[in-house]
Amino acid sequence: MKALLLPLVAYALLDAIDHMETGSFIIGISSVLSSAFATIIAVTTHRIILLGPDSVSKWGFFNWGVRETVFALHIIALIFFLFFCGFIAKSSYTATFSILDLNSVPWKLLVYIPLIITFVIYVVAFWVIGRVSLAFPAIAINQGVSFRYSWKLTRKHQLLMFLVVIAFPVCIWIPIYLLGKIPYTASVVSVLSLITMVFEIAILSVTYKAIYELEDGS
Template identity: 30%
Template sequence: MFLRTVTDTFTALNKSKSKIITATAIPLLISTFIGLVTDQSESVFAMFIGMFVTTALTAIISIQVHKILILGEDSVPTYGTMKWGLVESWYFGHTLLMYAICYGLYRVGVHLGPLALVAAVLLAIIGARAFMAFPAIAVGKGVSFKYGVEVTQGHTVYMLLVSFVFPIIVSISLIPLLLLPIPFLDSLYAYVISIISVGMLSIAYRIIVEGK
């Protein structure tokens, strides 16, 4: 099932690569520009605002990729959309909630000593399954992390592989490319990893939820 997910993900991404590139180009360029500006700024406030806006742009990119792979290429305009609606707000809100939970548990974990590892494992298990809420939200379902946990019952190991293990392996394998003297390579690297990770979740959603 996992190997099928990997194969189907790269097949789907390759098939829709032109649509994905054109649909996500604008938010990617804006995000890259914001990164350049905030990197040169010494203002903590500017960095915070930059991270906030970049996260919102990443949500837009992720939503459009989810739609393309789950609903089909016709579900997204040729050059994507920067329109901000209920879906984007709900997706973005869950992204911020995920960050807040991780940060909160990190702060608590500092005081737990060896138990921090146990807490991290439990968080990974629950989080991997909860992530299934993201593709569902992207295609218009008003669900929460609880939905992700419920629909992935019995697929814990599978979701750990999809959500964490495979993206980490891909990230590590592509690190040598960062040594190439190519402008904005770090932004491109993050973009590619993000697209592959989102693609894996999209295909997992199709397999588990839609039974395809």
């Protein structure tokens, strides 16, 4: 759709800059702008799916307002949440190696405990992210729904949200990542990444609509 064309082109150009050997300052600026355009793409996609094409201007959104700010802040909150989970996981390693006598054979077996703890931490983290992700399509259509409401809305659909938000995207991104290891495939990977991003956002929109209508009856 035309509403997504220009934001997608801008995002692709900025993504290309990120992969060039330019100065760290330029890369930093392009990364920030890429994140901004990714937010615009997400908001636009959600609105088209949930409210119809008339809910956005012909060539999409390029003005940054409260809606986009709230949307971006929720994304940042999840990023900090993942960083916190990573900190806990790393701390479990540090604690294990500082307490255990690694020269003792029985203790060596306990070195696997941090691996188990890390696995559990990230499974729980991804489960939480799945539960709260319906806040994003709701924010995009100005419903002002928070993480708390999304948590309540998904209480009967926890497995579905994990599959939609975590498992399914991982299954798609792994082949794209492996393709990127092949020389001279950067352009193909960039296009596939953009298509995949929009597709995943659209799936989240459809999931939100289905669960919202089922749970709220409207």
